[in-house]
Amino acid sequence: MLKKITVSCSPHISKHMSTRSIMIDVIIALAPAMLAACYYFRNRAVIILATCIVSALVTEWGCNRLQKKPNSLGDFSAVVTAIILALSLPPAIPFWVAIIGSVFAIAIGKMVFGGLGANVFNPAMVARAFLTASFGAMMTTFSVPAPIDLAMPKISAVNTTVVTQATPLAWSKQAVKKQNDISVVNEQLKATITGNVGGCLGETSTIALLIGGLYLLIRKTINYLIPFSVIASAVLFALIFYWIDPQIYMLPVMHLTTGGMLMCAFFIATDPVTAPLTNRGKAIFGVGIGAMIMLIRNVGEYPEGVMYAILLMNALSPLIDRLCKRVPQGGKPNA
């Protein structure tokens, strides 16, 4: 029974963890947000999630065939990308736009760079940026969740077949200036925490995202540094703006609960491939994202800043890594 023994370098044991198990953890953590999306947006959410996942998997399979690479569907990273993309699409988007988005995410966002681990930008955000540039109107039209209690003013619909509503962020750009009533804020806050507002599929329910984020933190699937630094810096910058002029700028807590902020902090910015390696780098990366989001939201033209903040910091992350070189335990050698 000792005829065939293997020789390899040490260590000879490994922790039972794989890329696939990490991705499955992320999918589990995204489940509450998916369920919330399905509850609030009913069959629209189901259709978009399903089309995104299926088309992402088919694209990955096709790219592997074209590039003559071994099949990589088993690592489930395409599913994670597809879910994140689907959850950051508006509910009223036609399904073919969702298909274009996921094909773009996998083919251009990931596979042309060489597949998982080689991409520079977060594939889901690349696709979302592409869709925003190509189908601007559709990407900013938000339909009303099914069980909604219309607490917020409607804006005119671009697409007349769906009842649309401004997202709290877009609304804030127009309306908060005039009525910064505390009761309105409370009403708004309640809606954003449960998710009963207009917005992208998975970004509306704060509570669902928090549950998923906590799951990832407890399981240590993600490094706590990125979510903490994103949230801390966003709150800090929101506070600065709020102190400057409370009549114009939203409360920091509203910034946290609206738009893609938490989605970004827990699921998008924490994508290990496009974030820096070192802990110091991760903190800088997170702070940068938080600051960029606040700048875009409060100063820029767009109501939402997550997507561009992520893409911009993704581009910087190799540089950040280079600047945050680790010093060995014993200090730098005096060579």
Next chain:
Amino acid sequence: MDVDIKGKMTFRGGAHPPQNKKLTKDKPILPGPAVKQVAVMLSQHIGAPCKSMVQKNDIVAAGQRIGESDAYVSAAVHSPVNGKVKEIALRSHPVHGRSMAIVIDVDAETNAPEKPDLISSENVDLDRYSSEQICDVVSQAGLVGMGGAGFPTRVKIEPNPRLPKKVLIINGCECEPYITCDYRLMIERADQVITGIELAKKASGCERVFIGIEDNKPKAIEAMADMLKKTPARQNIKIVPLKTKYPQGGERQLIKAVLGKDIPTGAIPPMVGVVVLNVATASAITEAVISNKPLTHRVVTVTGQSIANPGNFYVPIGTSVGDMIEFCGGVTQKSAKVVMGGPMMGIAIADLETPITKTSGAITLLTKEQIGRAKYKSHKTACIHCGRCLDVCPEHLNPTVLAHAVRKNLFDVAQQYYISACMECGCCSYVCPANIELTGHIKTGKIYLARENKRMPK
């Protein structure tokens, strides 16, 4: 018990591989097999290899010196048995691939496997020995660090006027999974180990002595503490329980945990006045100095789920791995790897004729299940830059960048990221979710660089 068992002190980073020590931790040290042949390696240590002092067909006696070197950093080898030199030939070496060994046919009549007498400290008068005497005997006996690296003990403990030694740390961590040889030594031969510590203290001129033991070995801590309490002269030796974490027994990690001090990168502990000795080495010092017995035997743990009767054995150095496995009843299920040492830093061997050396503390047999299926098939996936290897690296390096640099032959980049500071503990490979052999890549890089700098033959 006045020692707080719960260890608080530790180092940064590290991993928690499953311990699996219960297989052998309650097995007392027994005499090893009656072997027919031993192969004594001429190089069992760091430093210059020995030259053979015997020829083919020479008759050798147990304890006779059969190999030595003129170099300062080297250690003599001795015959563990009475017998006849069969040949001086190449044998598989756990570390060096193949190297020269003196193969001795054992004279069966005059050799019975025995358990040596326990050396008690009662009749030992430490004042009889001077520092030079102890260093001399240690050198004559061919003592090397028995924890794994095999650095000649004499070089470690000899006083050096330029770098005075202040602190002696005894390494009883045994952080590698499976291995229990040091644990059993501390329980069964606490007195002998402590006598060795006192001798080493005297030889090196250290003022303070600490014994670092991981807190998953409460019995060993207790046994050592009880023994220390009996003699007033031993009160200045302190036991330091440490957190159970791999690689707590690494020299630099141990010093960090016990003294809170970092050894500068590229330096060795004597440069900051610290000497680290393994408990097995301490025990061997006693044997050498008190009983005048050279280092010819050592305690080896033979373990693994697939071995019939795992245990701890006192065996002659040069016994082959195959003999040990057979002695332990052979294997009960299919084993995938035979490892000299523990599963984290041990070396998988291909040849069961490989002899036990002064530094091999264990023979670990691993089945496919223990290795893990993905690792067994070396099923690698792409690096996702998750940074887990950075979190566990006890030397605070960047294994991701190092491994990628070596793979792309960018050795200058590897050097910029301090590749030489890596101590190859294996934590990065252990935690890698993509199953990348980071430690293997880094080892390769270090060898390439050593060759480039002409420090190593091709």
